[in-house]
Amino acid sequence: MQPDTLTNQGVQYAQNNVPNTTADTNGSIVLNNQDAIFDRVFNRTMQEEGGYEDRATHIDTPTNMGFQQATLDRFKSAHPDLAQGYPTNVRDLTYEQGKQIARKDYFDKYRIGEIQSQPLQETMFDSFFNHSLEGPATWAQKAINQNTNTRVKEDGIFGSETIGALNNLSPTEIDNVNNAIINMRQSDYERERDKNQNPNYRSYTTGLPGRFNRFRR
Numbered sequence: 120m121q122p123d124t125l126t127n128q129g130v131q132y133a134q135n136n137v138p139n140t141t142a143d144t145n146g147s148i149v150l151n152n153q154d155a156i157f158d159r160v161f162n163r164t165m166q167e168e169g170g171y172e173d174r175a176t177h178i179d180t181p182t183n184m185g186f187q188q189a190t191l192d193r194f195k196s197a198h199p200d201l202a203q204g205y206p207t208n209v210r211d212l213t214y215e216q217g218k219q220i221a222r223k224d225y226f227d228k229y230r231i232g233e234i235q236s237q238p239l240q241e242t243m244f245d246s247f248f249n250h251s252l253e254g255p256a257t258w259a260q261k262a263i264n265q266n267t268n269t270r271v272k273e274d275g276i277f278g279s280e281t282i283g284a285l286n287n288l289s290p291t292e293i294d295n296v297n298n299a300i301i302n303m304r305q306s307d308y309e310r311e312r313d314k315n316q317n318p319n320y321r322s323y324t325t326g327l328p329g330r331f332n333r334f335r336r
Contacts, residue, residue, distance in 0.1 A: 301331050301335055
């Protein structure tokens with residue numbers, strides 16, 4: 120196992136390097152560097168996000184650090200114990216509160232830390248954070264089926280089958296699958312751009328193609 124390499128953006132792993140692991144009493148592998156992985160992928164995504172915005176010409180719904188008002192409301196309803204002291208308005212959400220939402224409702228929920236490849240960790244986390252909850256899982260499944268000899272169900276569920284397939288990719292397949300996922304993000308954006316009736320949609324989504332490309336390999 121290669122040692123972790125620290126950078127000013129967080130913990131950097133070599134491509135497809137398995138995070139620090141230990142064996143439990145049954146000999147199963149247990150991933151145990153989840154905090155470091157989360158900090159890295161969260162910091163990577165936050166580089167793409169800004170502060171609070173609620174102007175209709177700039178965004179479609181009040182958003183702070185990429186967290187929509189509906190996201191805050193949903194988190195408070197689902198996790199009242201964790202959300203004690205959280206604000207009513209997303210405008211007042213703190214960085215640490217946003218980080219807790221991201222950890223619970225994105226990183227943990229979609230088992231990002233179980234993915235062994237750094238680029239796929241970052242791409243999948245950013246995709247779930249930035250898109251509908253079903254889309255990224257389906258994109259990953261389609262990308263696997265279209266770019267490898269492995270076949271997985273295209274059911275929109277990001278579970279053990281899909282994660283296991285991602286963890287069995289060769290370095291070349293990692294790049295191909297990663298970029299195929301990003302291509303699907305781009306296509307999804309273009310379809311929405313062309314059909315969205317909001318006259319401001321194009322102006323407040325102009326940065327998305329650049330965001331997608333920064334996750335390419």
